[in-house]
Amino acid sequence: MYLLILFALLLGYSQVRDSSLRPDFSAKLTVVTLRADTGETVPSRVYLFKGNRPYRLSPVDAMLPLRADTYYRERLWRQDRDLKVLEVTARDASHFILLEGRAAFNLPRSRTDQNEKYRLEAYRGMFFEPAEIEFTLQAEEEKTISIELKPIAPGRQDEWLAADDHIHLMRAQEDDELFLKWLQAEDLAVGNFLELQRQQHAALQYAFGREGEARARGFSIRSGHETRSRFYGHTLVLGPEQMIRPLSIGHIYANSPAAYPFPTVFFQQGRDSGGVVGFAHFDGAMANSTLIMNLARKTIDFIELFQFGVLHTDRWYELLNAGFRVVGIAGSDFPASLRNDWPRIFPLLGPERALVKAEPGESAYDAWEEGVRQGAVLVSNGPLLEFTVNGKSSGATESWSGSSKVLKGEASVVFHRPIEKLEIVVNGRVVAIRGGDTKKTALQLPFETEVTESSWIAARASSLHREGEYEIWAHANPAYFLKDDEPVYVEADRAAVREHWEKEAEYYRNPSLVFEQEEQRQQLLRIVEETRAILARPAD
Known part of the structure; x- marks a missing residue:
């Protein structure tokens, strides 16, 4: 009897698959x-x-x-x-x-x-x-x-902290370990996970500030948010200790027609909460934007320069030449960035990256954020680009006097694809270039140039890209060499920015914009006019 029961149990067990369900x-x-x-x-x-x-x-x-x-x-x-x-x-x-x-x-x-x-x-x-x-x-x-x-650059590449400033993924605390390992697989030291709003809140984060930061050795995830409106554009608050409410305004993204608060207000709140603030999609990606107003009043820390495979150099150079210090960073807007035929050479997280040369310390986010504040940022969707000029690099400022100033330095770039060109740019003009030979994956460019006016200087490089891929670029943020401590000033670019702001100002004077309190409208109009006055005089 016992043998029959044992046989039946063994027979039954033999018909039950392992939990892994491995196919025969x-x-x-x-x-x-x-x-x-x-x-x-x-x-x-x-x-x-x-x-x-x-x-x-x-x-x-x-x-x-x-x-x-x-x-x-x-x-x-x-x-x-x-x-x-x-x-x-x-x-x-x-x-x-x-x-x-x-x-x-x-x-x-x-x-x-x-x-x-x-x-x-x-x-x-x-x-x-x-x-x-x-x-x-x-x-x-x-x-x-x-x-x-x-x-591609053993030792040197490990000195950089790469970040994606713009990721929309819902995150509970239990998800942190897995998301951190995903960042490691993409060699992405910092992931800025951003909550936002479209009627209801989306891409929810379980906490903000230190309480909401996930850490592993050399890697961090930090909560932030994208604050959006039709009136002023899409903006970012990275790393605040608390969410700055409301996340959105206007009928498209929120639940009322009100056009308040405008970016100047919540940017200050974001900074007061320990965050860094700026515009998404370069200028906010809407028909109207207060980017120029916020630059003129020095109330932002960055703009999103590199995204969706597009590096906005022409518009960036115009703002730099108009006398503004504009720190460019980069991010994906994941998962909106994904397309049907994703080029596998680009990471899912951080296909465009903002890199800072720093030790991660206890918090990779903190070290990266400090680099953003200083303007010591490289944006890239591939190559590792490094440059120094007169012993300085991105974000540095040096005052000089006299009739001219010699700028001398070196740039280098490396990637796993052939480098097409490596260039030095001063106030938007290429002053030195080294072209590739369709084979070399690394280039160096010693350079020397003379300036007679306040100038910004930066390096940029491009690499071979294949059909179906985005163009591959790296661009260092500028170093600034200011004659008699005066800002860069190119009259044509200053005039173009001034003209652009006149059109924006006309929109913001529109009485159809809805404010719950008249003093809110008057606050905006006062700052609009102050910006016109700032732009009417030489850069300061």
Whole structure:
């Protein structure tokens, strides 16, 4: 009797699959991604192809299904086990994040009778050369493949903190560990996760300030918010100790027609709360903007210069030449940045980055934010660009006197693609250039130039990009050499900015703008007129 019961139990157990639900006849493939110069296992982003067609890796331990509809309410889903693999799905494509740099998958055999092979591609941020490997599998085979990711500038690249200033992902405290590992896989030291509003709040953050900062060694996630309106444009408050309310105004983004508060008001509140403040999408991406007003009154810390693959150099140079100190940073607006045919060379998080040369300390965010305040920022969607001039670099200011000033220095750039050109720019003019030869992945450019007026100077570089990819650029923020401590002043550019503001001022005088209190309207109009007065005189 006992033997019959034991036999029945064994028979029943044999019909129950393991919880992993491994398919019969599948091969077991273990993937390991390594840093080539140290041999350490590192998180990465990977893609598998079977016979040159995308093939989903399975099993995964967590998923983030994205359907960007501007309300940003997608949540992470996870298995109740150690998390090794995150699958991010968007626009009918899957992106796989190896959270520990090592994971095992179940795969069908290769159709070797048809010369079919597998191909695995691995990526890690911008400063590691992408790698790929081909292989075949037999049914029920167990195989381990290791793929090495080569740093483009060993040692030097680790001195920089890369940040994405603009990420919209809902975040609960329980999500922090997984999101931090995703940042590590993208080699992104700082993720600014931004709450926003479209009627209701979206991309919710569980806390702000220190309480809402997630940290791992060399990596930080910090809460911030995007405050939006049709009247003034889209703006950013990064890293405040508390949310500055309201998040939006006007019928498009909020729930009333009121045009208050305007950016000057909540920018000051954001700064008072310990944050850095500025405009998203360069000038806010709406028909009207108070960017010029906020620059003239020195009430912002940055503009979003590089996004969606577009580096807004012409408009930036005009503002710099008009006498404004304009710090350019970069960010993705993820997941709105995703497109149907995402170029895999670019990270999902931080496809455009604002980099600061600094030690991360206890908080990578704090170290990065200090660099933004100083203007010591490189923006890039690929190359690592470094430059010095008279012993100084981005954000530095030096006063000089006399008839002229010699500026002497060197720029260098490196990437895993051939460099097209490396240039030095003074007040918007290229004063030195070195072209690539379609092969070299690193260039150096010693330079010497003479200026006779207050000037800003910066370096920029471009790299080879392929069909379907964004143009690949890096641009250092300027250093400033000011004659008799006077700001840069190019009359044509100052006049263009002045003319632009006259058009904006006309809009803000429009009586159809709704204010709950007349004193709010008068406050705006007073500052509008003060800005006109500032622009009417030489830069200061």
